[in-house]
Amino acid sequence: xxxxxxxxxxxxxxxxxxxxxxxxxxxxxxxxxxxxxxxxxxxxxxxxxxxxxxxxxxxxxxxxxxxxxxxxxxxxxxxxxxxxxxxxxxxxxxxxxxxxxxxxxxxxxxxxxxxxxxxxxxxxxxxxxxxxxxxxxxxxxxxxxxxxxxxxxxxxxxxxxxxxxxxxxxxxxxxxxxxxxxxxxxxxxxxxxxxxxxxxxxxxxxxxxxxxxxxxxxxxxxxxxxxxxxxxxxxxxxxxxxxxxxxxxxxxxxxxx
Ligand code: PEP
Numbered sequence: 572x573x574x575x576x577x578x579x580x581x582x583x584x585x586x587x588x589x590x591x592x593x594x595x596x597x598x599x600x601x602x603x604x605x606x607x608x609x610x611x612x613x614x615x616x617x618x619x620x621x622x623x624x625x626x627x628x629x630x631x632x633x634x635x636x637x638x639x640x641x642x643x644x645x646x647x648x649x650x651x652x653x654x655x656x657x658x659x660x661x662x663x664x665x666x667x668x669x670x671x672x673x674x675x676x677x678x679x680x681x682x683x684x685x686x687x688x689x690x691x692x693x694x695x696x697x698x699x700x701x702x703x704x705x706x707x708x709x710x711x712x713x714x715x716x717x718x719x720x721x722x723x724x725x726x727x728x729x730x731x732x733x734x735x736x737x738x739x740x741x742x743x744x745x746x747x748x749x750x751x752x753x754x755x756x757x758x759x760x761x762x763x764x765x766x767x768x769x770x771x772x773x774x775x776x777x778x779x780x781x782x783x784x785x786x787x788x789x790x791x792x793x794x795x796x797x798x799x800x801x802x803x804x805x806x807x808x809x810x811x812x813x814x815x816x817x818x819x820x821x822x823x824x825x826x827x828x
Pocket of ligand 1: 806
């Protein structure tokens with residue numbers, strides 16, 4: 572796994588331009604008090620990307636988008652190609668978030684095509700995987716997540732300059748305030764890690780991949796997750812909306828690593 576921990580803010584459809592800029596500025600200022608050497612990424616809505624980039628460009632905070640097209644140009648109304656995201660300074664993109672899988676019918680095949688297209692443009696995908704409550708009740712979580720990861724990786728190899736992040740996000744833990752037990756999360760991360768080991772050379776797994784946890788992660792529970800072997804950062808929704816709380820999450824991660 573990539574050595575440094577990541578903390579990624581997924582602002583979803585919560586902040587417009589004004590609030591995204593304010594939140595980004597707060598995080599940049601907050602980070603000055605924390606000698607955190609891991610990665611910090613903020614993912615605003617597309618309309619705020621350019622404005623947020625002007626805030627974070629001289630800082631350790633990187634810019635992420637919440638989605639990307641698998642196409643590069645042409646008649647795809649409403650879509651944004653990876654090179655267009657690059658144009659405004661995007662380095663990371665969330666792919667296959669469960670909300671997109673659920674509300675927009677994103678399939679594993681689409682996730683795979685988006686992941687490939689992002690990588691070709693040098694954007695690091697943050698690929699979200701995770702089981703539903705019903706799937707967990709049926710004991711299908713490993714099977715579901717294995718299939719999602721394998722399909723996302725279909726046909727993908729990583730050059731030395733490319734990285735891929737996975738975010739294990741049990742759907743039933745997202746936005747509920749009820750995070751999964753750290754030991755169980757670690758188990759699911761180990762399942763994902765094994766697929767990475769099967770798919771990529773050892774060196775690539777070590778240096779170019781990492782696995783984040785997402786699902787009601789906050790400043791209180793993140794240290795417990797980080798004690799586990801296969802958990803190396805967080806995709807944060809609710810606890811990233813208020814910038815001060817997100818800074819607290821970064822602080823907690825810093826203190827725990
Ligand atoms: C998410 O939706 O990616 C997420 C992790 O949300 P929350 O932190 O609110 O569970």
